[in-house]
Amino acid sequence: MTATGTTLVIGATGTTGSRTAAQLTAAGHHVKAASRQANPVAGAEPVPFDWYDPATHAAALDGVDRVYLIPPLGDFDPAAVMLPFLRQARTAGVQRAVLLSSSAIPEGGPAVGAVHQLLPGLFDQWAVLRPSWFMQNFTGTHAHAVSIRADGIIWTATGSGRVGFVDAEDIAAVAVRALTDEQAPNTDLVLTGPEALSHDDIATIITEVTSRPVVHRRLSYEQMRDRLTAEIPAEFAAMLADMDRAIAGGAEDRVTDTVHRLTGRPPRTFRAVVEREMR
Template sequence: MPSPAKRYLITGGTGKVGSRVAEQLVTSAGVPAADVLVATRDPAKTKVPYGTLVAFDWFDETTWPGTLAGGPAIYIISPGTMDPLPTVRKFVGLAREAGSRRFVLQSGSPVPEGGPTTGAIQRYLHELGDQGLIEWASLRPTWFQENMSEQEARRITLRDEGKFYSAAGDGRIPLVSVHDIAAVAVVALTRKEPLNSDPFVLGPELLTYDQATAIMTEVLGKKIEHVKISEQELAELWVKVGLPAEYAKIMGQMDTGIKHGAEERESNAVEVLTGRKPRTFREYVIAEKASWL
C-alpha cells in the first residue's frame, strides 16, 4: 500500500527549487519543520527560513546515514557530474535500507529517460518502481524563469549591461517558475498515490527570448536586449563565469536545441497536479523587479 512518509529529505535544499520545496512542505503541506530536512554541505555556514538543516554531500558518504533516520521521502537534485548514477544508486540503496520508499527526481525537459545524467537516474528509479520496490516520480521542468534573477552571472549582466546572451535564436520556451516546480514536487512527495511518471513541468506560454526581454523592458522601464550569439560563444561565456568546459559545451548545445524547437511543447501538469495555473513570465518579472534595478 502506498504510504506517504512522515519525514522529507530535500537534497539541493538550499538551491533554487529545493529551498521552495522545503518552504511549501512546511507552509502548504503542513509538515513540521523538524521533519523537513534541508540538505547542505555546510550547515554551520547556512541559514534557511524553512525546515531543518542537515549535513549532506554526495561526494562524502559519511554524511549520508545521518540524513536517513526514519526513512524519509527524498527529493533528488542530482550530483552535478556527467555520470551521477553510480553515486545516486548507492545512496538510494542505503535509503531503502533505512526505510525510504518514495523518491522524486528533478530531471529536465531536454533529458529523456535513459538519456545522459538525470536520464539514467530516471530509468533506474522507473525500473525499481516497476519491480514494486519504490514509489517514484521524475519531474522534467524546462528552463527556469528564476535563472534571470538567481544565476548571479545572468542577473548582473541583465542589471548592469541590460543584456541577455543566448544561442537560442528565435526558439520558443515555456519558461517555468521554480515556485511551480516546487508545488509539483510537494504533490509528488506527499500525495497518497505516487505519480510513478515523469511529467513535463512547464510555464503557461511559449516565449522567445526576444519576447521575454521585451516584457522585461516594459516592466523595468529600461532597455533589456536579447543578444543572439553562437553556441561556441555562449559556451565560452559560461566558462568565463566558472562552468567546467564540458558542461559549458552542453549548455551551448542545449541553446541550439531550443533554437530548433526542442522546447516547443505544452503541458498542463502544473494545473492538473496543483490545482492552480503556473506563473507567467510577466508575473515573475513584476515580482522580482528589484533584482535588475
C-alpha cells in the same frame, strides 16, 4: 504516504529545494533540509549533506521515508554518486523518491537521464520532474540574471527559439504533490509555464516591467560553448550550449497542463514573476 512521515529535501538552499522545503513545512510536513551550507529553512530540521561525502548520508537518511533529489550541480555523470546513495536510501527505508531532471534530458539521456532511467527499479513510488527552463534564471543568481543586472544583456545561442519557461514556485508545488499525495505519480512530468517565449520576448517583458532596457544578444553554438567553458567544465559547457542549439531548433517550444492538473491552479506567467521578483 501520510503527513506524519519525514521528507529529506536535498539541495534545500537551492532554487527548487528551498521552495519545496518551505511549502512542505507550511503544509505541516516534517522536513529534513539537507545542504552543504548552514542556511536552514524556517520550520525544517537542518542536516549536513554533501553528495561527494558519503559520511554525511546515513544521518541525513535516518527516519526518512521520502526524498526530493537535486542532482549535484555541474556533474556530467551524477549517477556515479547518486545511485549508491539511492540504494542506501532504499535499504534505510525510503519508500518514495522524486527526482529533479529537465525537460531537455530524456529518460536514459545524458547526465541525470541515467538516474531517471534507473529510478523505477529502485523505488515502487517515484516521480521525475522535468521542468522547462526556470523563470528564476533571469531574476536570481544564474548567469543570465547577473548579465541582466550588470549589462542589460541576455547572451544565448537560442536564436528565435521559444521556451515554456516555468516558475520555480510552481515546480515546488508539483514536487510537494508528488511527494505527499496518497498515490505517487510513478511517471515523469514535463512542467512548463502557460506560454512559450523567446529570449527576445523575455528581454521585452523585463524592460517593460522594470523600465530598465534589456536586450537579447544572439551567439553561435561555438561562441556560447566557449563563453560557458570560461566558467564551467568544458564537457558540461558543451552540453548546455547544445541545449541552446536545440531550443533554436524548436525542441522546447511547447506548453503542458501538468502544473494546473497537479496543483489545481494555472502556472504563473513570466510577467507575474518579474513583477514579483524584479520590481
